[in-house]
Amino acid sequence: MSDNLSYVQISSSVNPSFWNKLSELKLNVYKLDESKHSIWGYHTIINSTSCPITLMEVDSTSFNREFTAHNQYLPFHGWILNTNTIEQFKECDKVELINSEGHKLYQHIINEDVFKDTSLLNRFFILSFADLKKFHYYYWFSFPVPRHVVVEKIDACDLENVFSPEEVETLHSAYKNLDCTQRSYFIVKKESGKMLEICTLAFQLKSITLEDKDNYYFVFHNISNDKNAVGSPFRNYVAFLLYYCDFLQNKIVNFISFNLSRTGSQVTCRKSIVYKLKLPMKTKDFYTSWVGWEKNERDKMGPKLANMKNTLDPSVIAENAVDLNLKLMKWNLLPSIDLDNIKKTKCLLLGAGTLGCSVARTLLGWGVRDITFVDNSTVSFSNPVRQSLFTYQDSVDMKSKSKAAADNLKNIFPGVNSVGHQLTIPMPGHSVGESLLEQTKESVKKLTQLIKDHDAIFLLLDSRESRWLPTLIGNVENKVTDGFIIKTGS
Template sequence: MSGENKGSVLQFAPFQSSIDEGFWHGLCSLKLNKFKTNEDPIPIMGFYAPCSNPHVSTHFNLLGQSLSTESGELPTRGNRNKCSVPGTLYNTNTFEGYQAIDKKTLLKAEGNKIWDDIRSGKVEEDSSLLLRFLIVSFADLKRFHFNYSIAFPALVLDPPATLVDLKPASEWFTAKEAESVSACCNEWRKSSLTADIPFFLVCISSNSHATIRPLKDLKACQHEDHKILFAFYDPYHGPSNPGWPLRNYLAFISARWNINTVQFLCYRENRGFADLSSSLVGQALIQPSQAWKDEEHVPNVIGWEVNSKKKVSRHIDLSTSMDPTRRVISAADLNLKLMRWRALPSLNLNMLSGTKCLLLGAGTLGCQVARMLMAWGVRKITLVDSGQVAMSNPLRQSLYTFDDSVKGDKKAVVAAESLRKIFPAVEVEGIVMSIPMPGHPVSSKDEKNVLDDCKRLQDLVESHDAVFLLTDTRESRWLPTLLCANANKLTITAALGFDSFLVMRHGSGPLSATDESKTEPVTISAGVEKMSLSQSDSKLRLGCYFCNDVVAPVDSTANRTLDQQCTVTRPGLAPIASALAVELFVGILHHPLGISAEAEFGKSLDSGNSEQPLGILPHQIRGALSQFSQMILVGHSSNSCTACCPTVVSEYRKRGLEFILQAINHPTYLEDLTGLTELMKSANSFELDWDETTDNDDDDCLEI
């Protein structure tokens, strides 16, 4: 072999890269959560080891741990089986940017770093600096397609090195030398302090004893008159060529130490131990380049890895191999994170994903609200409904299909399963139960079941952070409104007419006597703050759904015709109201005062006075499709409200379920309790006097 290669140009087997899926997963995560639209170069770490199989070369690996963490820390070095190589990643925001990037200039810049480290002596302290690498990439986060090019910069020897001899190390060493070299190499690889150092010196004394020394000990070895081999971890397996790392090693030896004849050891292993039969020892002649004497001169650089078609650019499609659930989570979060990048830096995605939402009603409104919540990043949803999927439902209620209506399954259960099919990462539960309602008396035999429903609903309200009232009837919203006022929960109501809608947020609940002295915010599980009012005056609070009523809620389902039994609305109404309800909910979460935030009007936005990133935070939104109009209104809480006033809440706190049962069974109880009965009596007894002195009967006017 030595005669065959004598005097030939020394050629090197290029690196073969292997990029693990974990690397691309890590890049996607960092891109979304840290780098965003920033295209600055990213420091990364690659790994390689000496060849461990006489028939297969070792790859240069990029793993999930190659990337820095979100805190910016790179993986620690000192791995027993791999040596770490510093690299730089240039990830572009667009495919056009990837194509337009100046690869020649980038490669030259990386080569300059290697050359500077050689001239400054840094390589003697950290020999891995000879093995810098470079990646240019574009990550399509929607389709999980990745385009990339990878380079291993190598300084060009001019003229090239000449190979004088190359043979298996077992033939070059004497038996005693081979035994000593194997032993010291195994010790070198065994130690955590030296295992990942890719370039080193093998020094053999006159008595055939071998030692391994770091590069900085070269002069000491020369003074000791040792036979010196410049050794390196060789990833290539073939018997006719050394691996790519030798290129920069020879440039370093020539430029730093002015050595023209180099004996080198291509160190290879078998099952983790030194294998001198596959390792190679060679001799190369280097003719010093005159240009290198000029301190301003920088050698030419090569090193872009090519594929089987001799192309530098590569493409990988991981859409089918990446875990579908992880892919859908990443894709679902993409729009929200892009929103945060572009316009809403204060958007709190962790708060949204951690907020527990209770949806009372899984009909047209409930289905739409659930979908909207998931689109905003809410991941914890509970749906409550007692009804079955009817034949008329699938066209208007987006979580049901024809098959569901044929089976007649329960809405809450089917809706929860549909949400899981749409987005597997959602934590959703469907609960089949009725909501007890005033004006719907219950018999003594049904009292226990009704009270159990009341207790269960109370527990649900207390265990969730936000409640949406989306039921069909007015009276079915009374008990949830009371429970939310008592627990001071974020509450959103959406209600539909034929072509009109109402979306509103309920104000904070009244305080008990023991609570009035509290001014500290109460933190709930999602990180949402509920601010306590320091005043007990209900006029300072925003009203609830029932605050404008002058009568208690009653049975609205009795003696109804077909059109009155169904929620007859224009098809476009529910999506509009649902969207506004969820947008209002998100606005409340991001307001520093939460549910205690004052009502804002459109003029705040027009005048530019709204300081909230999502815009104004109204109390009520009322709209009519027939006029394509929308109004923003505000109403303060009423001291006579049958659901949220201090009198009702206080009575509930004293009597609990007994109070609820009395409100259900006695239609006038709530009116008597809140003073509405007296108010109506006063109104009925009020006499109106007609002014009979007018001369024009057609212009009679009402005096008050």
């Protein structure tokens, strides 16, 4: 008694580097774009006894333009659609999406693209939403296959029951010589008294007739680790064969489920299985109705959630979060703003008091990464309640205000490059005694060099006199110089 051939649904495996790369592309390339983007997946071709699940994996290299050929992997062609909101993710028409992907596969079949690259029959699609503030990634994989491909299993036996040991070795050697684009699906021709022939689909398929079909074995790389079932992409192979060999409808056809296994250091294909399968009749919606959405962890139809908050580098999280807020403002409010230029601007803050602390925090919020403080005093007990970069312990330790401000700014955001210099700025009208002359000269020299080394100078000092010299040097060096003053009373 014959039974229908069993299929094993592919399970997705997402490397954390995939989400890192998606986040980077969302911020810097995709932005608000919701179009589909091509990606790659891969399956390890050597069956593992320790992993009974059929895995298709993606990682950071999945976004490369070309698949990195590797003898250990079979490529999967895929697309990702990353929505901008969770509402859009939920409202996407899943039936329309998978039928659309199935139609693309059908176009590859009728346009003969599959002859050039048989791995086009191995397809997947990801619908996703990346909540970059929380580092939550909602995603749903689909592996589109035609709904109505029901194949009847007539017989199944080990490869060595049909082929001699020499022929098995010939098959394995020929497989290794195939181009990676032809390894997923190919043809074996076996005629009595003749040597075994291994052919690509492009070379042999169209010459097969109903009369000589029994001399041919249609080979597929079985991605299933279950000996009693085949991977779901086999249905795409059947749909492809019936398109070009219409006469195979309702006929018994030879197939080889090609399986590589490792025994010690040796890799063989001896555990491959030969099937006699009765192919279905094509219905009117044979190429228009598709299925293949992956089930979630609860074994129900629905998306999965990858919470990456605890696995990503905290400093990377902080930096991306700062950039995200700024880019959201840019996209929605100020498209012309040059955030990269702001980020690269080196800012010199003369004064680390109430104004200096507030300006530093504001610059940090705008993505500035280089902030230098200059001040000549220490933290007093009255400072922490008014000046946001100081603590009570700073006043107890009598820390230099410039150095304490720089250190505490790094505690707020580790990605900032912040340093402090304790320096007294000479003022007009304030005489300099003989004992302070050399020190004053050194102060002027150091102040001049600091202004030269920075792009924007903020004058956050207590008086007009203290701002005079930095303003003069800033004008001479053609630097952006900005001053602030707090005026009280009348």
